[in-house]
Amino acid sequence: MPSAVCGWCGVHSNMSVKMVEAGPFDEDEVGQLFGLYKCDHCTASSLGYARVSMRDVRDLLGYGASVTFEIALEIEDNTAGLMWLPHSGANLELNHTPEEIADAAKEARACLNAGYRRASVQLARSVVEATAKDKGITVHNIAPKINEMFNQRLIREHIRDGAHEVRHLGNDMAHGDFTEPVTDEDAQMVLTLMHEVLVEVYESPGRVREAQSRRAARSAGQQP
Structure with missing residues (x-):
């Protein structure tokens, strides 16, 4: 389970997975991993995404593997991590700063x-x-x-x-x-x-x- 600073509540929280998809992969076998996640703190939903390659899948599971929900999570754990929308800091409260x-x-x-x-x-x-x-x-x-x-x-x-x-x-x-x-x-x-x-x-x-x-x-x- 990934964790992140939630862009809604600003708390570093576990992000529960609701749905994950990957692809389509281009001619270089690179595609996007998209996931819908729920903040365990405020329950608001965020989009997590990352670039992944079929090589990641093959390194983990062997040639011919396809990206499923579980495999996508394993890929995520072996990459630099997800980027998030809304981004952390989008609702950063700076009420007294110009x-x-x-x-x-x-x-x-x-x-x-x-x-x-x-x-x-x-x-x-x-x-x-x-x-x-x-x-x-x-x-x-x-x-x-x-x-x-x-x-x-x-x-x-x-x-x-x-x-x-x-x-x-x-x-x-x-x-x-x-x-x-x-x-x-x-x-x-x-x-x-x-x-x-x-x-x-x-x-x-x-x-x-x-x-x-x-x-x-x-x-x-x-x-x-």
Whole structure:
């Protein structure tokens, strides 16, 4: 049974299989694996899909095997994994982040779920830099911008260090250094660190302000 971050509820959950089909296979014997899955947490349905080949089937079960429900699940377990619609992050709640920055963060997540790891990392780097610029930090280059966010107490030390990790891998993509592959784990970590920057700068302070506003409203309502 595969697991994923559900695009509906945002929880990393087991995805129960409702239906799986594969094919048709082209002249190179490559086809699509499609599955309808149900999130065990929120019960909403998602589409999982991946590219598979008849070679995968033959390696598992021998020449002449055809793709059935059970075989498709075995193929899935022996490939890089499924991509999902809706993608995780499609319903990512960034209620206090400026809309244009929140949209770019969600687009970075969409790129990763579509398998475009380099694009997702590059967008994550841009989100971090855009956050600094939104806060009026206009020094040249992203590294001093990150350090200045720390100096202005917009982010804590460990968030600063995480932002620099986003910068390091993002810079490789920006400068055309494609010799080393970007793994799913690398890209996922970069997006997680990007999200922590947004939480630190926008979301957490925004939630505090919201709580203060609600308390003030309650207090005002109790006045004679």
